[in-house]
Amino acid sequence: MRISAMLAPALAAALALTASAAAAQTAPEPxxxxxxxxxxxxxxxxxxxxxxxxxxxxxxxxxxxGEVIIIDKQTARAARRQAFGLELPTLSILDRGADKAETETLQAVVKAARTDAEGRLVVTLEDGAVWRQIDGEVLGKPPKAGTSVEIRKAAMGS
CATH class of the missing domain: 1.10.287 (Helix Hairpins)
Incomplete structure (x- = not known):
């Protein structure tokens, strides 16, 4: 089951973490x-x-x-998924070899969703990640458990 076409973009925009707009830096080669x-x-x-x-x-x-740490692509993908939404220049090393879609979107399934005391959406994903709405837009009912969602990076990496 997917979130309605009207709610999906609003949910993706609302469930953003504030992030630094710092440009990604490439780690020097050992x-x-x-x-x-x-x-x-x-x-x-x-x-x-x-x-x-x-x-x-x-x-x-x-x-x-431990002077050099070698990880395979699958491990980098898992770390990138856990760090999705964080914009730290040192995390850019995990983007090597990744296609753009992997670094710009996150596909997940909702484990639980609710509104907090301020009426903002709080969504817990099956992998344990928690996304909180940071704007004041009214989104309607929270998505149900088991709903597939796509979270996309928005302006300035947020």
């Missing part, structure tokens, strides 16, 4: 990764292999000590 990439420029096979062996050991050590 030296161990730069060293690994540099090996490909070596022409001589033996030297290139030696370079890769040394670089691989450095990457392994950096990962074991």
């Amino acid at each position: 030296d161990v990764i730069k060293a690994l990439k540099a090996c490909s420029a070596i022409k001589a096979d033996g030297e290139r292999l030696s370079c890769y062996d040394k670089a691989a050991q450095s990457v392994t050590k950096a990962q074991e000590t």
Whole structure:
């Protein structure tokens, strides 16, 4: 079941977190990764292999000590979903390799919804995320449990 066409845009706009408009910054590449990439420029096979062996050991050590953290795309997607609505420049690292739809919208199912003492909508999603209406627009009845919703980023990333 989907929220009515009239209510869906209002719900998406109303259920926004205030967010920073700061531009996303890309984290600098760790030296161990730069060293690994540099090996490909070596022409001589033996030297290139030696370079890769040394670089691989450095990457392994950096990962074991926590200096470098390697995550797969599925883990990044899960973290990005949990952080949806937050606009922190350091979170932009999770956007690498993601398609735009993944970073601009969130598909979810409503676990519970209610209005608070001020008449604003509070929606709890099945994953435990809680979205609170921040504007004063009257939206009508809260969506029912089990309703599929789409939450989109609005102006300035909110």
